[in-house]
Amino acid sequence: MDAVKKELTRKSKASRQDQRGKLISLACVTLIMLVVLSILYMITSKGLATFFENKMSIVDFFTKQVWNPSAKPQALVGALPMIVGSFSVTVLSALLAAPFAIATAIFMVDIAGKRGRKILQPVIELLVGIPSVVYGFIGLTVVVPFTRTVFGGTGFGILSGTFVLFVMVLPTVTSMYVDSLKAVPQFYREASLALGATRWQTIYKVIIRASIPGLLTAIIFGMARAFGEALAVQMVIGNASILPSDLVSPASTLTSVLTTGIGNTVLGTLPNNALWSLALVLLLMSLVFNLLTRFIGKKGAF
Template sequence: MEAREKALTQTSKKARLEKRGKIITFICISIMVIAAASILFFVISKGLATFFVNHVSFVDFITGTDWNPSKTDAAGNPLVGALPMIIGSFGVTLLAACIAAPLAIGAAIFMVEISPKFGKKILQPVMELLVGIPSVVYGFIGLSVIVPFIREHISGSGFGIAAATAVLTVMILPTVTSLTVDAIHSVPRHYREASLALGATRWQTIWKVILRSARPGILTAVVFGMARAFGEALAVQMVIGNSVVIPTSLFEPASTLTSILTMGMGNTVMGTLENNVLWSLAMVLLAMSLFFIIMIRFIGRRRKVK
């Protein structure tokens, strides 16, 4: 009887602990959901105020090329064209991804397939160190090294999309490399063994078998790196020049959504047109971040289905 009562007591204690655990996790998840929903509601409500309160045309906002919210054109419409910043953001992001992706894939292949011991002992700690460096340090290095190099050896003032692309490439390279390493590691070992048993060389196995099998994970890594590059603010602001014009050259000053946001948000009054259009830029940035997240989930779902 005593043993049975003791077992029942232990069972009831476990049940109470499990119930408490469920309650705690539910509270944590609820806080996260409420915080995310509040941020979305706040940014969207503030961003839409430009179009519903200040009566700015959404088409003019997206396609306009003049940015000076404190002034108006001949028809009395405010100059709030965001097209130069949108083009600058996409240009910097795509160029950085195109440069970082091949380098990251090559580094991941070397770390996993060619020299795993050296990669694990030397390269992996280096990648982790690069991930932990603050963005302001990258921006300061770009301002001190890359901008003068472009100004002295290529053309222009040194500020522009080229300098921002170089900084962002270095910033997203360790992230893309780490995720690509995980994707290659996830390829089953018997794929490699079967390919080598059929007479394929190591490079043929890497190119035809491993990379193809890890392609969804590699694409996810690249998209994740693009999402980080698209939302980067401080480092880009320090080297891009912050000129609100449609860039005609990689070596001319330009601007991005994040650089204009960081420059203007502290110099406007809440509720004014100047403040509302900045929230509209933040809403566009948020929409693009959600788009990247949807792409990552779509690629991951395709990988699970296969």
Template sequence: MKAKAKNQLLKASKATKENVIGQVITFLCATIIVTLTLAIIFFVASRGIRAFVVDHISLGQFLTGSEWNPGTKNAQGQPIAGSLPMIIGSFGVTLLAALIATPFSLAIGIYMTEYASKRMRRLIQPMIELFTGVPSVVYGFTGLMVIVPITRKLFGGTGFGILPGALVLFVMILPTITSMVVDTLQRIPVSFRQAALALGATKWQSIYLIVLRASIPGILTAIIFGMARAFGEALAVQMVIGNSPLLPTNLVSPTATLTSQLTSQIGNTIMNSVENDALWALALVLLLMSLVFNLVAKWIGKRGELK
């Protein structure tokens, strides 16, 4: 009996020791992640704010100005750095891509959760996830060789603009939105569907009136995350949007996004120069918008939790 009790104490002591070690390791990992995140935010914010404090770029002119030429100054002696064309370009391609992708994602999600057999779901799921692993340059090159010439033929002009950028992003964010929509629809309890059918509703009525309405917060979260993914995309959009910091007059006029302007110009500037600081200010706007997208998604998800 004493030997048995001693073994139990040793096992309990070992389990406690392993538990403490596990807690320490996970705490250190979480601390590293939080520290890295805060460090990135601090670094980008400090570099971006420098454009307004040191280089005296007007915040109002920066957000509403339509001309991007930080190397020259206006009549007030302030660098001309208007980011409005890039902001409009970023929101234009993001919103249009989400608008196109959402119906497709809903249709695929409804089919996979409500109509498809297990065999068909096992076939469709890997095909959707396969798009996630395709490099951005492949999407961009495909858009450059296929979408841009078609746009040029149909609408004239150069073929570059918000429309081809949105079409490329549509394909890129489709797997993200679709996967999250499928997960959301699968989390709806079966009892909801059974109750609707028991009351005489058809299958489609139960989907439309019960399942989709109960899934609205999750679907909105999926759309927001897809938009965040599109908003931060750089290379693929840069190859098809024209990358000209001009206010777009239509969906097929060349313009630029925050990310395309950053990736194409940051290597051509000198550290601590006005041009470099202005680009860091664009990076700060991009970071703030990404944080807003994530906060909105978290807020929607929290409000839509099933009790």
């Protein structure tokens, strides 16, 4: 009888602990949801104030090329130069990083032995941990003079920003693609080799094709990182709010204009609301990147 009571008491304590754990988990999840919703509401309300309170045209915001929200008597809030600059450095850096990331990931997973992976993995992790200001300083002292000497111009522009972001997104894309290659079933490799394919044929025709969804996901994550980068790009792109005519002319991005202008505006005024509108564009693009990665992940699951 005593043994039965002890067992019932033990189960009762375990049940109470489970309930407390569920309540704590629910409280944490609720808090996170409230924080996210608060951020979404704050950015959306302030970003839309430019169009509803200050009566600026949404079409002009996305199509006009002049950015001067403090102009009198008529403010100008054409965000097209910053949007073009952000997409230019993002797409170019992702395209430049993709082949290097593919080659590095394949070497780590299917070619190098354990010793090679032990050497390369810390290097990639080190690149991830370097602060953005360090990348920006190196870009300012090395990349900008290199671009000026080789390609002409002032050295500041989309091309310099692309080179800096290429180094910044490379470890992200590489790490994610390594995980994707490791997820390819081993019997794919064994079956290909058993049919007489060489190692390079197996890598090119089997492994890479099987891991294409993971590669696309890695590239999109890299683009999301590049699209939201502020400090490093700000230091090398030139910060000129004009539509770039080429890759070596000074330009600007959404993040560079935000970081340079947000401290010089008064809350509630048109210049401040216009910057919040740029932040809303950044937020929407982040949501698009996340939706794309989820869509690709569902379509490409093994």
